[in-house]
Amino acid sequence: MPAASASLAVWSAAWVAGAAAADDVLDALTPWSEAHDVVAADIGVAAATDLPTPDHAGSALGALLVLLRQRCGPLGLDARVVLPAPGDVRGLPGPDALRTAALEVGECAVFAGAGLAVVPSVVADGVLRWTAFEVDTVPPQAHPSLPDAEADLRSGVRDAASTLAAMDVAWPRAGVREEIAATLRRRPQPTWPSGTPGRPLRVLQHADEVEAILVAASGDDPGGALTSGAALARTDALRPLATAVRAARVAAVAETVRVLSAA
Numbered sequence: 001m002p003a004a005s006a007s008l009a010v011w012s013a014a015w016v017a018g019a020a021a022a023d024d025v026l027d028a029l030t031p032w033s034e035a036h037d038v039v040a041a042d043i044g045v046a047a048a049t050d051l052p053t054p055d056h057a058g059s060a061l062g063a064l065l066v067l068l069r070q071r072c073g074p075l076g077l078d079a080r081v082v083l084p085a086p087g088d089v090r091g092l093p094g095p096d097a098l099r100t101a102a103l104e105v106g107e108c109a110v111f112a113g114a115g116l117a118v119v120p121s122v123v124a125d126g127v128l129r130w131t132a133f134e135v136d137t138v139p140p141q142a143h144p145s146l147p148d149a150e151a152d153l154r155s156g157v158r159d160a161a162s163t164l165a166a167m168d169v170a171w172p173r174a175g176v177r178e179e180i181a182a183t184l185r186r187r188p189q190p191t192w193p194s195g196t197p198g199r200p201l202r203v204l205q206h207a208d209e210v211e212a213i214l215v216a217a218s219g220d221d222p223g224g225a226l227t228s229g230a231a232l233a234r235t236d237a238l239r240p241l242a243t244a245v246r247a248a249r250v251a252a253v254a255e256t257v258r259v260l261s262a263a
Contacts, residue, residue, distance in 0.1 A: 004032035004120045004128060005109040006253050007190050009079040012068055012111070013257040014193040016077045022065055024193070029061070031188035033128035036061040038118070041097055041133045049116075051132055058129055064118065067132075071114035076261055078112035080141070081253045083246040090142035091250070093117060098133040112138035141254060149244075149251035150203050156244035157210060160237055181212075197259050200252035207248045214242055 011028045014020035029036055037058025040046035046053045049067055068077060082091045084103050092099055093110065101119040102108040110117040116132055123129040144152060187208065192201065217238060 003107045005107040006081040009081045009109045009253055010256050013077050013079040014260045016069055017261045019260050019263055020193050028191050031190055034126040036128050038064045038130045041131050045134050068111055068114045073113040076113050079257050080110045082108050082110055091139055093135040093138045143247045143250045146251045146255045149248040153244045153248045156241040160241045195263055196256050200256045203248050203252040207245045211245050
């Protein structure tokens, strides 16, 4: 799954629940970057969390894990991944600075039980920085359940294929299968805690495959769309499928966290 925030949400929940060690969490994030550090978004967050401000060297990721456990409320960590996109900010809390940062990278991890959210960004070669924000109110989970999300993803593939065929912009091109396979190989290969249920993993795999198809369809001449008008129509037809991919991933992470937290 191409979102470091998903790995952090799942593994942090497993750690707080006693199902994983801190070193396991750190190891699980290495596919995303060799090194990770954590900073507070601003002076106010720094004062509340003891994390350094962005103008100082970041703390080790272990400091964030300790902070999450310290601030965990009676209902647990309630870890989530949010995958916002322009026009789709479901589940993304304030403040405005958090919204802006999360939209820029397309992801964040939200820990409603700890009143925190973190956004990853690359700050140097081999270094991923997590910027922490305080959140007072977290919107309820607005995405469908895992079964519904899985069904929506499958129907979205069928609908997109039918729409593209009807518009005559779905002509095959040489090498597209190889492009899709190469896209999947290039992605980080995350690991998941012991006890992760099988269905969310299958949904995540399907979402990865569908997104790889979307990437292939966004090339210079995707789907045989030979004119700018046809290309725009193709983009509009594929947009609901991209939304279904994000919803499936969010639902899969939510179910995984639920199972691991209840174990």
